[in-house]
Amino acid sequence: MTLLYVLLGLALIILALSFTSFEINEKVEIVAPIEKVWSTIIDFESYSKWNSQLEYLGGQVKPNGILHLRLAAEGTKPYEFKPLVSQWEEHKRFAWLAKTGLPRIFDGEHFFELEPIDENTTLVTNREEYRGVLSLIMKNQPMMKAAPKGFIKMNRELKSHLEQLS
Structure with missing residues:
Protein backbone atom coordinates (compact mmCIF):
# COMPACT_ATOMS: atom_id res chain seq x y z
CA MET A 1 0.00 0.00 0.00
CA THR A 2 2.86 2.40 0.83
CA LEU A 3 4.44 1.84 -2.60
CA LEU A 4 1.09 2.67 -4.21
CA TYR A 5 0.97 6.00 -2.32
CA VAL A 6 4.55 6.79 -3.32
CA LEU A 7 3.78 6.06 -6.97
CA LEU A 8 0.57 8.07 -6.81
CA GLY A 9 2.43 10.98 -5.20
CA LEU A 10 5.12 10.80 -7.87
CA ALA A 11 2.50 10.76 -10.62
CA LEU A 12 0.82 13.85 -9.12
CA ILE A 13 4.16 15.70 -8.96
CA ILE A 14 4.90 14.87 -12.61
CA LEU A 15 1.38 15.93 -13.59
CA ALA A 16 1.79 19.23 -11.74
CA LEU A 17 5.20 19.84 -13.36
CA SER A 18 3.70 19.26 -16.81
CA PHE A 19 1.76 22.50 -16.32
CA THR A 20 4.81 24.64 -15.45
CA SER A 21 5.93 27.17 -18.04
CA PHE A 22 7.93 30.26 -18.88
CA GLU A 23 7.93 32.74 -21.75
CA ILE A 24 10.30 34.83 -23.83
CA ASN A 25 8.63 37.91 -25.27
CA GLU A 26 10.11 40.66 -27.46
CA LYS A 27 8.26 43.39 -29.35
CA VAL A 28 9.22 45.59 -32.29
CA GLU A 29 7.46 48.40 -34.17
CA ILE A 30 7.83 48.07 -37.93
CA VAL A 31 7.02 50.81 -40.40
CA ALA A 32 5.08 48.59 -42.79
CA PRO A 33 1.38 47.76 -43.19
CA ILE A 34 0.14 44.72 -41.29
CA GLU A 35 -0.59 42.87 -44.55
CA LYS A 36 3.05 43.19 -45.64
CA VAL A 37 4.33 42.03 -42.24
CA TRP A 38 1.96 39.04 -42.29
CA SER A 39 2.94 37.97 -45.80
CA THR A 40 6.64 38.16 -44.87
CA ILE A 41 6.21 36.10 -41.70
CA ILE A 42 4.37 33.27 -43.47
CA ASP A 43 6.67 33.31 -46.55
CA PHE A 44 9.10 30.75 -45.18
CA GLU A 45 10.74 30.23 -48.59
CA SER A 46 12.02 33.83 -48.32
CA TYR A 47 13.31 33.60 -44.74
CA SER A 48 16.87 33.35 -46.09
CA LYS A 49 16.52 36.97 -47.31
CA TRP A 50 16.13 38.34 -43.79
CA ASN A 51 16.42 35.69 -41.06
CA SER A 52 19.98 34.62 -40.19
CA GLN A 53 18.89 32.14 -37.51
CA LEU A 54 15.97 30.16 -38.90
CA GLU A 55 16.18 28.15 -42.10
CA TYR A 56 13.15 26.70 -43.87
CA LEU A 57 13.85 23.14 -45.02
CA GLY A 58 10.34 22.36 -46.24
CA GLY A 59 6.89 21.51 -45.06
CA GLN A 60 3.42 22.95 -45.36
CA VAL A 61 2.88 26.57 -44.37
CA LYS A 62 -0.83 26.34 -43.65
CA PRO A 63 -3.12 25.70 -40.68
CA ASN A 64 -2.18 22.34 -39.12
CA GLY A 65 0.72 21.96 -41.54
CA ILE A 66 4.05 20.49 -40.48
CA LEU A 67 7.11 22.69 -41.01
CA HIS A 68 10.70 21.49 -41.26
CA LEU A 69 13.01 24.13 -39.77
CA ARG A 70 16.63 24.47 -38.72
CA LEU A 71 17.50 26.86 -35.91
CA ALA A 72 21.06 28.15 -35.65
CA ALA A 73 20.88 30.75 -32.88
CA GLU A 74 24.03 32.32 -31.53
CA GLY A 75 25.58 30.34 -28.70
CA THR A 76 23.69 27.13 -29.46
CA LYS A 77 24.30 24.06 -31.58
CA PRO A 78 22.10 24.16 -34.73
CA TYR A 79 19.24 21.70 -34.72
CA GLU A 80 16.35 20.66 -36.93
CA PHE A 81 12.78 20.33 -35.77
CA LYS A 82 9.35 19.71 -37.29
CA PRO A 83 6.71 21.81 -35.56
CA LEU A 84 2.97 21.86 -36.20
CA VAL A 85 1.40 25.12 -37.39
CA SER A 86 -0.79 25.53 -34.31
CA GLN A 87 -2.39 28.94 -34.87
CA TRP A 88 -3.27 30.88 -37.99
CA GLU A 89 -5.33 34.05 -37.66
CA GLU A 90 -4.78 36.00 -40.86
CA HIS A 91 -3.01 39.32 -40.21
CA LYS A 92 -3.14 38.70 -36.44
CA ARG A 93 -1.39 35.57 -35.18
CA PHE A 94 0.79 32.80 -36.53
CA ALA A 95 2.27 30.09 -34.30
CA TRP A 96 3.98 26.74 -34.43
CA LEU A 97 4.24 24.10 -31.72
CA ALA A 98 7.36 21.97 -31.26
CA LYS A 99 7.33 19.02 -28.86
CA THR A 100 10.35 17.33 -27.37
CA GLY A 101 9.46 13.67 -27.15
CA LEU A 102 6.13 13.09 -25.48
CA PRO A 103 3.70 16.01 -25.10
CA ARG A 104 4.19 18.16 -21.99
CA ILE A 105 7.79 17.00 -21.45
CA PHE A 106 9.21 20.20 -22.96
CA ASP A 107 7.11 21.94 -25.59
CA GLY A 108 7.70 25.30 -27.22
CA GLU A 109 5.01 27.27 -29.00
CA HIS A 110 6.41 30.17 -31.03
CA PHE A 111 4.10 33.10 -31.82
CA PHE A 112 4.18 36.07 -34.14
CA GLU A 113 1.37 38.40 -33.05
CA LEU A 114 0.55 41.49 -35.12
CA GLU A 115 -1.25 44.63 -34.04
CA PRO A 116 -1.81 47.68 -36.25
CA ILE A 117 -0.52 50.91 -34.76
CA ASP A 118 -1.75 52.83 -37.80
CA GLU A 119 -2.21 51.96 -41.47
CA ASN A 120 1.56 51.97 -42.10
CA THR A 121 2.97 50.73 -38.78
CA THR A 122 2.68 47.31 -37.13
CA LEU A 123 3.59 46.15 -33.66
CA VAL A 124 5.05 42.63 -33.82
CA LEU A 162 10.48 45.19 -44.27
CA GLU A 163 11.45 48.83 -43.91
CA GLN A 164 13.96 48.52 -46.78
CA LEU A 165 11.17 47.18 -48.98
CA SER A 166 8.87 50.12 -48.17
Whole structure:
Protein backbone atom coordinates (compact mmCIF):
# COMPACT_ATOMS: atom_id res chain seq x y z
CA MET A 1 0.00 0.00 0.00
CA THR A 2 2.86 2.40 0.83
CA LEU A 3 4.44 1.84 -2.60
CA LEU A 4 1.09 2.67 -4.21
CA TYR A 5 0.97 6.00 -2.32
CA VAL A 6 4.55 6.79 -3.32
CA LEU A 7 3.78 6.06 -6.97
CA LEU A 8 0.57 8.07 -6.81
CA GLY A 9 2.43 10.98 -5.20
CA LEU A 10 5.12 10.80 -7.87
CA ALA A 11 2.50 10.76 -10.62
CA LEU A 12 0.82 13.85 -9.12
CA ILE A 13 4.16 15.70 -8.96
CA ILE A 14 4.90 14.87 -12.61
CA LEU A 15 1.38 15.93 -13.59
CA ALA A 16 1.79 19.23 -11.74
CA LEU A 17 5.20 19.84 -13.36
CA SER A 18 3.70 19.26 -16.81
CA PHE A 19 1.76 22.50 -16.32
CA THR A 20 4.81 24.64 -15.45
CA SER A 21 5.93 27.17 -18.04
CA PHE A 22 7.93 30.26 -18.88
CA GLU A 23 7.93 32.74 -21.75
CA ILE A 24 10.30 34.83 -23.83
CA ASN A 25 8.63 37.91 -25.27
CA GLU A 26 10.11 40.66 -27.46
CA LYS A 27 8.26 43.39 -29.35
CA VAL A 28 9.22 45.59 -32.29
CA GLU A 29 7.46 48.40 -34.17
CA ILE A 30 7.83 48.07 -37.93
CA VAL A 31 7.02 50.81 -40.40
CA ALA A 32 5.08 48.59 -42.79
CA PRO A 33 1.38 47.76 -43.19
CA ILE A 34 0.14 44.72 -41.29
CA GLU A 35 -0.59 42.87 -44.55
CA LYS A 36 3.05 43.19 -45.64
CA VAL A 37 4.33 42.03 -42.24
CA TRP A 38 1.96 39.04 -42.29
CA SER A 39 2.94 37.97 -45.80
CA THR A 40 6.64 38.16 -44.87
CA ILE A 41 6.21 36.10 -41.70
CA ILE A 42 4.37 33.27 -43.47
CA ASP A 43 6.67 33.31 -46.55
CA PHE A 44 9.10 30.75 -45.18
CA GLU A 45 10.74 30.23 -48.59
CA SER A 46 12.02 33.83 -48.32
CA TYR A 47 13.31 33.60 -44.74
CA SER A 48 16.87 33.35 -46.09
CA LYS A 49 16.52 36.97 -47.31
CA TRP A 50 16.13 38.34 -43.79
CA ASN A 51 16.42 35.69 -41.06
CA SER A 52 19.98 34.62 -40.19
CA GLN A 53 18.89 32.14 -37.51
CA LEU A 54 15.97 30.16 -38.90
CA GLU A 55 16.18 28.15 -42.10
CA TYR A 56 13.15 26.70 -43.87
CA LEU A 57 13.85 23.14 -45.02
CA GLY A 58 10.34 22.36 -46.24
CA GLY A 59 6.89 21.51 -45.06
CA GLN A 60 3.42 22.95 -45.36
CA VAL A 61 2.88 26.57 -44.37
CA LYS A 62 -0.83 26.34 -43.65
CA PRO A 63 -3.12 25.70 -40.68
CA ASN A 64 -2.18 22.34 -39.12
CA GLY A 65 0.72 21.96 -41.54
CA ILE A 66 4.05 20.49 -40.48
CA LEU A 67 7.11 22.69 -41.01
CA HIS A 68 10.70 21.49 -41.26
CA LEU A 69 13.01 24.13 -39.77
CA ARG A 70 16.63 24.47 -38.72
CA LEU A 71 17.50 26.86 -35.91
CA ALA A 72 21.06 28.15 -35.65
CA ALA A 73 20.88 30.75 -32.88
CA GLU A 74 24.03 32.32 -31.53
CA GLY A 75 25.58 30.34 -28.70
CA THR A 76 23.69 27.13 -29.46
CA LYS A 77 24.30 24.06 -31.58
CA PRO A 78 22.10 24.16 -34.73
CA TYR A 79 19.24 21.70 -34.72
CA GLU A 80 16.35 20.66 -36.93
CA PHE A 81 12.78 20.33 -35.77
CA LYS A 82 9.35 19.71 -37.29
CA PRO A 83 6.71 21.81 -35.56
CA LEU A 84 2.97 21.86 -36.20
CA VAL A 85 1.40 25.12 -37.39
CA SER A 86 -0.79 25.53 -34.31
CA GLN A 87 -2.39 28.94 -34.87
CA TRP A 88 -3.27 30.88 -37.99
CA GLU A 89 -5.33 34.05 -37.66
CA GLU A 90 -4.78 36.00 -40.86
CA HIS A 91 -3.01 39.32 -40.21
CA LYS A 92 -3.14 38.70 -36.44
CA ARG A 93 -1.39 35.57 -35.18
CA PHE A 94 0.79 32.80 -36.53
CA ALA A 95 2.27 30.09 -34.30
CA TRP A 96 3.98 26.74 -34.43
CA LEU A 97 4.24 24.10 -31.72
CA ALA A 98 7.36 21.97 -31.26
CA LYS A 99 7.33 19.02 -28.86
CA THR A 100 10.35 17.33 -27.37
CA GLY A 101 9.46 13.67 -27.15
CA LEU A 102 6.13 13.09 -25.48
CA PRO A 103 3.70 16.01 -25.10
CA ARG A 104 4.19 18.16 -21.99
CA ILE A 105 7.79 17.00 -21.45
CA PHE A 106 9.21 20.20 -22.96
CA ASP A 107 7.11 21.94 -25.59
CA GLY A 108 7.70 25.30 -27.22
CA GLU A 109 5.01 27.27 -29.00
CA HIS A 110 6.41 30.17 -31.03
CA PHE A 111 4.10 33.10 -31.82
CA PHE A 112 4.18 36.07 -34.14
CA GLU A 113 1.37 38.40 -33.05
CA LEU A 114 0.55 41.49 -35.12
CA GLU A 115 -1.25 44.63 -34.04
CA PRO A 116 -1.81 47.68 -36.25
CA ILE A 117 -0.52 50.91 -34.76
CA ASP A 118 -1.75 52.83 -37.80
CA GLU A 119 -2.21 51.96 -41.47
CA ASN A 120 1.56 51.97 -42.10
CA THR A 121 2.97 50.73 -38.78
CA THR A 122 2.68 47.31 -37.13
CA LEU A 123 3.59 46.15 -33.66
CA VAL A 124 5.05 42.63 -33.82
CA THR A 125 5.24 40.49 -30.72
CA ASN A 126 7.71 37.66 -31.20
CA ARG A 127 7.32 35.27 -28.30
CA GLU A 128 7.61 31.67 -27.24
CA GLU A 129 5.82 29.82 -24.47
CA TYR A 130 7.84 26.92 -23.09
CA ARG A 131 5.93 24.40 -21.01
CA GLY A 132 6.17 20.94 -19.59
CA VAL A 133 7.82 18.79 -16.96
CA LEU A 134 11.33 19.99 -17.87
CA SER A 135 10.51 23.69 -18.28
CA LEU A 136 11.79 24.73 -14.85
CA ILE A 137 15.10 22.97 -15.53
CA MET A 138 15.38 24.23 -19.13
CA LYS A 139 14.65 27.82 -18.11
CA ASN A 140 18.04 28.03 -16.42
CA GLN A 141 20.07 26.44 -19.21
CA PRO A 142 22.59 28.64 -21.10
CA MET A 143 20.69 28.35 -24.40
CA MET A 144 17.50 29.67 -22.76
CA LYS A 145 19.40 32.47 -21.03
CA ALA A 146 20.73 33.51 -24.48
CA ALA A 147 17.35 33.11 -26.25
CA PRO A 148 16.06 36.70 -25.71
CA LYS A 149 19.04 38.01 -27.72
CA GLY A 150 17.99 35.74 -30.58
CA PHE A 151 14.44 37.07 -30.47
CA ILE A 152 15.74 40.66 -30.51
CA LYS A 153 18.01 39.82 -33.45
CA MET A 154 15.14 38.23 -35.38
CA ASN A 155 12.96 41.29 -34.73
CA ARG A 156 15.71 43.64 -35.94
CA GLU A 157 16.25 41.58 -39.09
CA LEU A 158 12.51 41.50 -39.84
CA LYS A 159 12.21 45.25 -39.25
CA SER A 160 15.22 46.06 -41.41
CA HIS A 161 14.03 43.81 -44.23
CA LEU A 162 10.48 45.19 -44.27
CA GLU A 163 11.45 48.83 -43.91
CA GLN A 164 13.96 48.52 -46.78
CA LEU A 165 11.17 47.18 -48.98
CA SER A 166 8.87 50.12 -48.17
